[in-house]
Amino acid sequence: STLQNFINAIPKAELHLHIEGSFEPELLFEIAARNSVSLKYKSVKELHKAYNFNNLQEFLDLYYEGANVLLHEQDFFDLTYAYLQKCHVENVVHTEIFFDPQTHTQRGIGFSTVVGGIQKAVDKAKNELGITTRLLPNFLRHLSEDEAIKTFKEALEFRKLFAGFGLDSSEIGHPPAKFERVFRMVRDEGFPVVAHAGEEGPAQNVWDALNLLKVARIDHGVRSVEDVLLLKELALKQIPLTVCPLSNLKLKVVKKMKDLPLKTLLENNILVTINSDDPAYFGGYVNENYIAVAEAFRLTRKDVITLAENSFKASFLSKEEKEEWI
Ligand code: ES4
Ligand code: ZN
DSSP states (O other): OHHHHHHHHSOEEEEEEEGGGGOOHHHHHHHHHHTTOOOSSSSHHHHHHTOOOSSHHHHHHHHHHHHTTOOSHHHHHHHHHHHHHHHHHTTEEEEEEEEOHHHHHTTTOOHHHHHHHHHHHHHHHHHHHOOEEEEEEEEETTSOHHHHHHHHHHHGGGGGGBSOBEEESOOTTOOGGGGHHHHHHHHHTTOOBEEEESSSSOHHHHHHHHHTSOOSEEEEOGGGGGOHHHHHHHHHHTOOEEEOHHHHHHTTSSSSGGGSTHHHHHHTTOOEEEOOBSHHHHTOOHHHHHHHHHHHTTOOHHHHHHHHHHHHHTSSOOHHHHHTTO
């Protein structure tokens, strides 16, 4: 349709993307083969069939398994550049990429191997495709705060490469309060912080991410609609939510796309953005996420423009860089 063409054509930013979640089965098999890593799945098709999740944890189990085939700098480069080429095709001109250092350092892969490969792809995409990128390492919340502190200290060797830090993985059982100390250390070093909250966990986790971790953005945050006072706070402070529609559908955060509280968030003047999260696993990149909500909520061109403008407003680009796009 013409709205789909419009979505494809307008410049957009992506603010919630786990690079390990952009690992397409074809590339995963290719890298596994060249690294002589054996997989539980016989074929690309068989792996793809396993992409049926009842909750966040079932997805995470497969996502961490997939990441195990990444061994060398070249692997991280190939993974990242494949995603950035996808951005180019979809007119995503700016992207803020999450990665999980601990998923790799815990397996004996050097921090420098991971960031070296990612950064080389980021540089090539800037030069050849004109895409701007920010990198945000995320702490795995199912691991201890001491592990997060250790990871942060390692990250400081590469501090100039990072725009901020985040918190991801299993929300249930690992609330924001567990990471108060490390987030204070990160902020004291001058970095903005973000956190996944209100995805599977309750609205209280969003409050705690704001008040205890002092986040600049909330990743997901869809369960904020369960608390009217929280909606008022998010609107007043213009704290962005990086919403991931196909992710929420695939992980059964919502039963149907129409159950995603997008209209409620927009009507409450919240700075909502649309993102892909783990596109290889959830069935679509940024444009597919825009199209899914456009269909479910009968969005107009004006709505789509608002969402695309929000993506730049909510980004970590400088005021001057934003002005090119808004
Ligand atoms: C994630 Cl969808 C989601 N939620 C929490 N942590 C994650 N890591 C990668 N994808
Ligand atoms: Zn996420």
